[in-house]
Amino acid sequence: MSAEIKIKKKLGKFQLDVDIVTDSSRLGILGSSGCGKSMTLRCVAGVERPDSGRIVVDGKVLFDSEKGIDVPPQKRKVGFLFQNYALFPTMSVEKNIAAGITGSKEEKRRQVEHLLAMFRLRGLEDHLPGQLSGGQQQRVAMARMMASRPEIILLDEPFSALDGHLRDDLQREVLETLKNFDGTVMIVSHNRDETYKFSDALSIMDSGRTVQTGSTREIFAHPRSRAAARLTGCKNISPAKKLGDKLVLATDWGLRLHTQEAVPDNVKFVGFRAFALQNAREPGINVFPFTLRETIEAPFEIQYILEAEGAQWPVWFKLAVPDKNAPEAEFTGLVRIPESSVLLLD
Amino acid sequence: MENLMEILKGLDFSPLFISLKTGVVATVVCFFLGIFAARRVVKAKPRVKAVLDGLFTLPMVLPPTVAGFFLLLIFSTRRPVGGFLLDTFGIKVVQTWLGCIVAASVISFPLMYRNARAAFEQVDPNLIYAARTLGMSERKIFWRVVIPSAGPGVASGTILTFARALGEYGATSMLAGNIAGKTSTIAQKIASVIQNGDYLTAGVWAVIIIIIALVIIFVMNIVSGKKMKNFRRW
Numbered sequence: 047m048s049a050e051i052k053i054k055k056k057l058g059k060f061q062l063d064v065d066i067v068t069d070s071s072r073l074g075i076l077g078s079s080g081c082g083k084s085m086t087l088r089c090v091a092g093v094e095r096p097d098s099g100r101i102v103v104d105g106k107v108l109f110d111s112e113k114g115i116d117v118p119p120q121k122r123k124v125g126f127l128f129q130n131y132a133l134f135p136t137m138s139v140e141k142n143i144a145a146g147i148t149g150s151k152e153e154k155r156r157q158v159e160h161l162l163a164m165f166r167l168r169g170l171e172d173h174l175p176g177q178l179s180g181g182q183q184q185r186v187a188m189a190r191m192m193a194s195r196p197e198i199i200l201l202d203e204p205f206s207a208l209d210g211h212l213r214d215d216l217q218r219e220v221l222e223t224l225k226n227f228d229g230t231v232m233i234v235s236h237n238r239d240e241t242y243k244f245s246d247a248l249s250i251m252d253s254g255r256t257v258q259t260g261s262t263r264e265i266f267a268h269p270r271s272r273a274a275a276r277l278t279g280c281k282n283i284s285p286a287k288k289l290g291d292k293l294v295l296a297t298d299w300g301l302r303l304h305t306q307e308a309v310p311d312n313v314k315f316v317g318f319r320a321f322a323l324q325n326a327r328e329p330g331i332n333v334f335p336f337t338l339r340e341t342i343e344a345p346f347e348i349q350y351i352l353e354a355e356g357a358q359w360p361v362w363f364k365l366a367v368p369d370k371n372a373p374e375a376e377f378t379g380l381v382r383i384p385e386s387s388v389l390l391l392d
Numbered sequence: 393m394e395n396l397m398e399i400l401k402g403l404d405f406s407p408l409f410i411s412l413k414t415g416v417v418a419t420v421v422c423f424f425l426g427i428f429a430a431r432r433v434v435k436a437k438p439r440v441k442a443v444l445d446g447l448f449t450l451p452m453v454l455p456p457t458v459a460g461f462f463l464l465l466i467f468s469t470r471r472p473v474g475g476f477l478l479d480t481f482g483i484k485v486v487q488t489w490l491g492c493i494v495a496a497s498v499i500s501f502p503l504m505y506r507n508a509r510a511a512f513e514q515v516d517p518n519l520i521y522a523a524r525t526l527g528m529s530e531r532k533i534f535w536r537v538v539i540p541s542a543g544p545g546v547a548s549g550t551i552l553t554f555a556r557a558l559g560e561y562g563a564t565s566m567l568a569g570n571i572a573g574k575t576s577t578i579a580q581k582i583a584s585v586i587q588n589g590d591y592l593t594a595g596v597w598a599v600i601i602i603i604i605a606l607v608i609i610f611v612m613n614i615v616s617g618k619k620m621k622n623f624r625r626w
Contacts (some may be wrong), residue, residue: 134536145526194527
């Protein structure tokens with residue numbers, strides 16, 4: 047199981063320049079809206095055509111501009127799950143599912159039966175997509191996709207249109223379905239939780255470019271670039287200046303941070319996650335005084351917006367406690383930024 | 393009143409049938425040509441699109457007599473194309489019922505084309521992409537996915553085309569002429585009886601065509617009403 051996506055495509059002023067190589071069969075592409083991640087997925091599906099480059103999935107060359115290979119989407123054996131599901135609005139659930147099945151009438155009927163049962167759609171056969179709930183629509187889209195027996199499954203922001211509770215349920219269902227699928231799965235999303243759940247390997251995209259590819263866990267633990275840090279949820283990022291072997295200046299806050307790792311010469315940014323900070327009782331390494339600017343109470347966490355002396359930008363400090371009256375939530379005025387949590391970025 | 397009864401008794405109904413026949417045939421021709429043209433244009437690259445769109449819309453914007461002039465230039469039996477058609481196939485367009493059809497088709501074609509195109513452009517491209525990844529052939533996608541989704545727009549285009557073809561006057565009178573029982577459509581009949589000062593006969597034909605028009609509008613509202621179901625009232 048592997049994938050190689052090295053493509054370039056010009057879209058007006060926007061330049062897509064993707065370079066992803068992975069040997070994982072569960073690839074996530076994480077990027078903010080408009081970074082080109084959906085376009086990348088469409089190129090893999092073959093419904094958009096790159097200007098140049100090469101797309102190989104599981105050893106099958108789907109596109110190679112040098113060799114003049116461009117397999118039509120009909121022959122790529124990809125299943126594509128669209129954000130809006132793209133169900134055929136004038137066809138019943140049954141016809142939607144049957145659309146991708148080839149074979150005799152009998153064979154079609156048998157397969158549709160099987161999929162209706164598998165995706166709990168019995169009794170909805172004759173409904174039109176417009177008469178279904180969001181969750182039911184997604185199940186029809188999954189059934190239709192599986193009916194065409196894909197070898198690659200592509201998920202394009204599959205859960206963005208759903209609200210919280212339904213999203214969790216559907217994610218679980220889709221994960222369950224994919225567990226038994228032995229081909230390659232690629233998921234594109236701007237949601238870090240989603241990509242974390244669905245992928246083993248992760249590629250970070252920023253304004254059309256691939257900035258980092260690696261194991262999902264590794265990237266969440268050690269993002270290497272500002273875009274990767276931000277997309278994986280790091281709230282505190284500042285331009286940085288190297289001061290010593292293991293000492294770096296965060297210029298936005300005027301903080302001299304000790305680090306666990308050696309500071310590279312070309313370090314451009316430094317960051318730390320809001321959850322990594324700790325209340326401190328006494329001075330020490332990486333303990334700094336802060337003024338409390340604002341307290342935001344979320345259902346299961348407290349967010350403190352802090353200000354270092356003379357700094358222009360606030361620091362986010364999050365504690366996973368039920369309310370601000372919990373003893374461990376009390377803000378002491380001193381905050382420790384553990385050396386191991388300092389992220390060095392370029 | 394007696395006059396009216398007399399006129400109705402003695403009325404030659406051939407213009408009604410010529411108009412209806414012309415309308416139906418021209419609509420069938422435009423239906424397929426319009427859909428085909430719209431599909432071409434929707435798939436074309438921007439520059440080609442602009443040129444084709446201009447060409448296909450032209451008959452609607454031009455005065456019908458200008459269209460008639462060009463049609464005469466093409467189909468006159470003294471001209472290369474018209475002469476070739478007559479000599480090789482024995483087909484004569486000028487001063488024949490075929491001329492009625494050609495004129496009505498050319499004039500009403502843009503209505504079919506533009507409505508079909510607008511309807512196609514409204515179709516969510518993801519539907520087409522999804523269909524492709526499911527392995528459906530382009531032809532199957534067009535007839536099973538695009539046409540049904542664009543159905544109401546295509547249908548109202550068809551009805552407008554029929555309405556326009558039914559009432560075509562300018563280009564028809566130039567190309568097909570006004571030969572009683574052969575090329576004399578309702579619109580031409582009204583013009584000629586008025587020239588003879590026969591307002592009563594003209595009025596009878598006017599009422600007939602108003603009834604047909606009302607039926608067309610009614611049918612069109614039913615057809616596009618399905619599409620409008622999801623819109624809120626103002």
